[in-house]
Structures are given as C-alpha cells and as structure tokens.
Amino acid sequence: MVSIRALVANAIVGLILLLIANAIGLGVQISVLTLLICAVLGVPGAILVILLAxxxxxFMGAITALPL
Structure with a gap:
C-alpha cells in the first residue's frame, strides 16, 4: 500500500515541475484545472499537461481567436 507521504511528495514534485515548465517558456497555462491535475496525479500529471500543451x-498559454 502506498503511504500518504509518498502521494503528497509526488503531488508537490508535480506542481513544482509544472511551475518550472511555465517559467522556462513552454507555454503551459496555469489554471485551477492544471493545478488540480498535477496535485492529484503528481509527476505523470505534470508531464501529461506539458505534452498536451x-x-x-x-492547456495552451495563449489561445488566439480565429479571424472572421
């Protein structure tokens, strides 16, 4: 059985990874949904969010409207 301490550590590392990815310019949007995904899934969640962006x-940082 996985301990609570390991789950919390994984979540914290995932959130830090998401913040680092945003700081180096990967264009990941930081929102409540992305933070929740990283908090629940940890490092795999952060990697998923970064890849999708x-x-x-x-989860793209800048979404532009289509010209009419």
Whole structure:
C-alpha cells in the first residue's frame, strides 16, 4: 500500500515541475484545472499537461481567436 507521504511528495514534485515548465517558456497555462491535475496525479500529471500543451491539444498559454 502506498503511504500518504509518498502521494503528497509526488503531488508537490508535480506542481513544482509544472511551475518550472511555465517559467522556462513552454507555454503551459496555469489554471485551477492544471493545478488540480498535477496535485492529484503528481509527476505523470505534470508531464501529461506539458505534452498536451506542446502538441496544442489543451492547456495552451495563449489561445488566439480565429479571424472572421
């Protein structure tokens, strides 16, 4: 069984990884949803959010409107 301490440590490392990715300019949007994903899933959640942002699927930092 996984201890609570390991889950909390994984969540904290995931949140720090998300903040570092945003600080180095990967263009990841920091929102309540991304923070929740990283807090619950930890490092795999942070990697998922970063990959989705890099492939322009979700969580992009700057979303522009389409020209009419």
């Amino acid at each position: 890099q492939f322009n699927v979700a």
